[in-house]
Amino acid sequence: MLFQIETVTNSGVQWAWLAPTLSASAFCAIVVLGRFLPKQGAFLSLLAIMAGFGVFWYVLSEFLSSGGGIFSVDWFTVGESTFSWGIIVDELSVVMLGLVTFVALMVQMYSLGYMKNQEGSFGWYFAVHSLFAAAMLTLVLADNFLLMYIAWELVGACSYLLIGFWYHRRSAAEAAKKAFITTRIGDVGLLIGILLLFNETGTFDITTIFHIAEQGGIGSGTLTAAVLLIFLGAMGKSAQFPLHVWLPDAMEGPTPVSALIHAATMVVAGVFLVARVFPLFVMSDTAMLVVALIGLITALITAAMALVMTDLKRVLAYSTISHLGFMMLALGSFGFTAAIFHLVAHAFAKALLFLGAGSIAHGTGDKRDIREMGGLWKRMPVTSITFGIGLLALGGIPPLSGFFSKDEILVAVLDGRGPLFFVLTLVAALMSALYMARLLFLVVLGNLKTENEHAHESPWVMTVPLIALAVLALGAGLLAPGLIPGYDGFGNWLFFEEPEAYHINFLVMVISVVLSIGGFAIGWALYSRKLLSADRIRERFSGLHRVLVNKYYLDDLYQWVINRVVLAFARFMALFDRIVVNDVGVNGTGRSVFLSAWRLRYLETGKVYNYALVMVVGVVAVALIWWLALPYA
Amino acid sequence: MDTFDSYVLMALVAIPFVWGVLLAFLPRERLQHIRLTSAAVALVVLGLTAYVFLAYDSSLGGYQLIREFQWLDSLGVTLSLGVDGISVPMVLLTGVVMFTGVLISWNIEYRAKEFFVLFFLLVAGVFGVFVSLDLFFFFFFYEMAVMPMYLLIGVWGSSSDFGSFLRPKEYGAMKLMLYLVAGSVLVWVALIAVFVEGGMGTFSLLALEDVTFSENFQRIFFPLFMIGFGVLAGLWPFHSWSPDGHVAAPTSVSMLHAGVLMKLGAYGIIRIGIDLLPQGAEDWMPVLIILGAVNVIYGAVSAMGQRDLKYVVGYSSVSHMGYVFMGFATLNSIGMSGAVLQMFSHGIMTALMFALVGVIYSRTHVRDIGVLEGLTKRIGLTAAFFVVAGLTSLGLPGLSGFVAELMVFIGVFRDYPVLGMLGIIGAAITAVYILRLLAKVFFGPLDPRWEHVTDATRLEGFSMAILVAFLLVVGLYPRPWMDMINSGVAPILQRVAGL
């Protein structure tokens, strides 16, 4: 796929760069003219993203008809190397272009309703939204590491600004700071990786680097190091273990923000990066193993935590991390198509769930704790149904999209990594089905609580996106098998090296169906019928429960490290600088010169004969020096 | 037109100097007149710098707008002015920072006239350094830029009391003055040595560039230049004057000082150190790059431990100057161009930051991070500018900090990958303390004590907007700056490569 793009530059596809630029110009327009436009220019950003979506359809049709291409323009030259900005249009970027524009459109439409009566400046919210869309689209289309890194950082900055949108809340400010610092730590790895590659190949251009790597131009040691460092960047952005701590706190931001950034687009940037640089990853087995391992660990530990969390958005956040773990695991086990397909399916479903959560909060007067919800389907039918579809999809219930993508991943893991990984993935899949069921029974079904009596359905501007996303959550699965003539399966349209025809591994499918339905059954027993009481389980495994609730004490560990080690070291350095370098080094020398001056001063006794004596001694000394120095002169 | 060309550099130095002397004789009472006329003069000078920036043809490269004046032939000294690819961005930087500095110092009431006299002398000195092609006059203006600092900081500065230790402004002023002159002692000795060793009895840079000095002469005297100019540029062991000096200085002086004077030191290293003694430069570069890396990490970590806003900005400029040293030390075109662009971008950024801290200090009369909280509600515009300045300093792409630091990293990675990683980690540490500062001072609930705080005035807002505009323009489209710096750095690198 990537390697085949040599010469085909279909000019038609070239207009893809229009999507990001439109959103970027929308951002500038809102910032500059925002105050004077109605609704502070929100519609501008909506228009831009709609146009972007249109550009996607146009590019898709051009791409299907006559293939992709690489187009770049020079940014600036230094010495002998020139840095350029450019776009690459291939299957991966077209899929991502479509995903990002669609989800962004849905979220921005939804935000029109949701953000209306919230405090904080309406225009600024939409401005940063369109800047985020522009940055994400550039990231997706970038043809060289430099432009990708620029977009990567801008995406991080926008998430910082959006998480901290309600800046007057201390928790939001801290969450924004935490998010940006943690992703920043990841970006350090990414930048070092890119520079290592630049050092070896002398260019940032991705395709050239692949060719050089292919001909063995890069030493295997440096290649593994560079690839692992790039993966460190991906871990930061996609909140993989151990850098996952920032995503649950990022829920402080407005819910549509979480839907767009922390579910569908930004967090998958890490997965996209690994996919874009997959040819390099494949060359080093250690890297692939690391990716798979990290993916698996993340999936397992976060799925467990999702089981015990009580805040609705926190549960969804942990579920996102868990599913990102699945995607990384798929990539780690050479399941390129499976990973991307799950990425798309998960994006629609998770965006739906987040928007649903937002509409629930909107309807029930900002309720966030799932224990206070229940039986909402009576008061909020559309939201509940769409929310339910999302839950079922991600739970892996057939024929929804989640089932197909999870099945693909299981197949890939089985082929790529062997039985042990496969079993652990099944455990993770079971837990994911379980917590989806928990949400279904505690939030949507069950009996309506008294205080939720007055819950009202959200306005149409919020429910339409929900419905659209629900349709996609339902239908996305059908993409996998080749149903339409002339299109035989997602596998052999988007693939790595050779197309994988859609094949059904019967055994895996049966196991995955059994697990999902089993999961929902357990959920039903636990939460709906109370056959097994959730509380008793909680007592028996109280130790484990406490660990899970406290997020394995990772947050406290990080906070302890920062306070005790980093800040303490910083204060010590500040003190060291003031005491040693400044007071001793600088003032010390100054003072010693001054003291010597005071001592010299007292030679001047004021007595005439002393002065005369000094003169005589001076004459004698001069004569002696001269006398001794004479023979050498 | 070319007659104007030949006099524009002379005007650049003469106008601030003459205005400084003239202002001394104007009556003291009418403050508003003094301020308006000074702003007008500053605008004219800014126009001149813009003209120089546009008139410089980077495709030709080399020295342009050259003008010679006979001065003292028995000592071989001629007032020869000229600019090349490296000095033009610096001239523009000085013009911009000087103009915004004058606007920011609008609220100085106490002896405003003397303040502007000394301020314009300082500006004349700085312009002189960037345009003079004669070692004598380079040093003449170098010292002239340092001279007014004592009074500017001592009289109009602000002392700060940290409980456990005191930093009176006199101490800061005296320390800064003595430290910088101590640095210039080394430079003076080295300059005279170059004159004597040159044997041509002339101080002109162009003539001395053709002289090839002996091997160990260069090895002995290059460190003198490196450390002498390094002191002014905040090289690691000699940096302790910069935080104290900037904390004590009034806003516009610390803007001009951190923004431009520290670049004077770096400019000195490249214009005289590396240009005249390339062999010495090559021998001493490993030392400089290590010191540069220490600068970055040391500055960033110390900034994290500070409680005073101005100290944080002071230490952050020490850390950012570390990138400049690392860039010079790579001796390859990308690293050096990155270093020069970093000088320009960091100059604008620090000036903006000091202006912002000045605005906050003038409203709250307090700079302790522990006390300030949630100011965005009251001073939204200042907060927005501070976020932009903060993001530039942590190297967010789209702003000038990223482009410069990226090139320095590329340059450094070519020969010293480990130190390159240290630099990038330094950038991450910068991100930590900047974001902690933003979260603590600007975001979060508003501390009731700061209810009365008013936002930046239109004038301050306008001057800060200029600086932000430059950060964005250089960040998004650095081509004009890069071509110019390229043409400036190339000849120097040929001299180094030609060894």
Next chain:
Amino acid sequence: MSLIHFQVLSAALFSIGVYGVLARRSAVMVLLALELMLNAVNVNLIAFAAYGEQVQATGQVIAIFVITVAAAEVGLAMAIILRLFRDRASVDVDEVDLMKW
């Protein structure tokens, strides 16, 4: 009586004069010692004039000048010491240390 005798005499006289300046407490005595030193110079000059390779009168001319300058010097010194005496009622050099350090 060759040249060396006179040089030794002149050097001896000169050293006694220097000792006198250093040791004596009263300003007038110091002045006297100074005169001694100047006379030692005269002895030296006249000896050189007489015993030098070419006998010429410059030595004696210089001696005469030295004598006159010495006389003027004493006159002036006594006037100032007188003023000192009027101010402090003593000419002890040891007390004259108001200005020091």
Next chain:
Amino acid sequence: MNYLLFAPEFTLTAVAFAVLGVDLFLPRDKKGYLPALSVVGLIGVFVLSLRYLWGRDTDLYDGLFLIDNFSLFFKAFFLVLGVMVVLSSVDYVKKHLSRPGEYYGILIFSILAMMLMAASGELLTAYISLELLSFSLYVLVSYGRHGLKPSEAGVKYILLGAFASALLLYGISQVYGMLGTTRFDEIHAALLLEGTPLNPAVLVGLVLIIAGLGFKVAVVPFHMWAPDVYEGAPTPVTAYLAVGSKAAAFALILRLFSQAFMPAFDDWQIILVILAALTMTVGNLVAMAQQNIKRMLAYSSIGQVGYLLMGVAALSPLASNGVILHLVGYGGTNLLAFMCVIVFYNATNKEEIADFAGLADRSPFVAMAMSAALLSLAGLPFFAGFTTKFYLFTAAADGGLLWLVGLAITNSLISLYYYMMVMKQMYMVPADDNTPLNVSMFSCGVLGMLLAGVIIIGVYPGPLVNAIQAATKAILP
């Protein structure tokens, strides 16, 4: 023997006697005419000598007095200096001193002595003119009316001065004895014959001559007298001592060492290098610890002498240019500094550094002039100090004394500290009683002239250096 060559000296003597004479007839309140008469006289002689003696290169009394560009330059410099000192002492004399007539008369005689010193071509004439200068200074130093300080300063100065001149005389007698002559050119020839190593007796003579002249210029081992005499003497006389007598002594040293002792250059160079290093370091160090402004300026001038001696130690045409230029620059700056002290003393009768507190509020112009003088002494740009120091240090380094130049530059850094302390008092320390200083317009005019001079030498020294170059060509062809 064309006596007309001596016209400037004769006219100056006439002016001196005129001043002394007129003083007898003037009633007490009319004494103001005396300084006016002396200034007119001095300017007259200045114009006369410049027009008449321009470009001559002859000698009088076969070699005793040399009429060449060197002596002409110093003649002009001393006359201008004299005018400045007279102008600066007008207010001071009126307020603090009793008999102005003798004051101005003796002052003019000392200027005559300095001109003769610069012109003398023979050891004895040099000694006689040196004594004439010293005698007039002994009187001027003890001219103060009240307090114990003037008489103490006078006694110390005359006793030690006589002691030093005795040393000088003994040195001259040795040199005359061994080389058989006292004329500089004949000494030069005799030394060439002598060859190295130097005959010990001549060596002793040279050491004693260096000691005698060293006293006059306050080189370190012989400098002890300077602080006390500077503090005790009336301030205009201190200024005159710090600038005039030092400049004259250096003129004599330059001519003596370049015309007479040049063949033995590498013998006495070591001595001068050591003395220079000692002088500049001790001078600048002890100045840091001073409380009285005049004592501080005394030590700072000792430090400056260290730099000048370094220039003499590397005697080349460029170096002698440097020494003379620095002499002029240092002279002008010191006059400006002392003028500020005089003006301050006239208004407040105080001369401690602490008393300068808040001067910037009390009278900004005097504070600015004082700061200019201090910055110029410290060697900071666009003041005379920077250009002259730069020229002198470059010349000394050219003569191979780079390490000494390094020491000198470090010393000027140390000197910056105590100059800044004075500026700190003036600008940053609030005054206890900030009644504005009543400074007469006349003194402001003088201050303005001196300030302009200091800045012009700093910014545009071209013509001055050309004149100096002509002077150097006379002694070092």
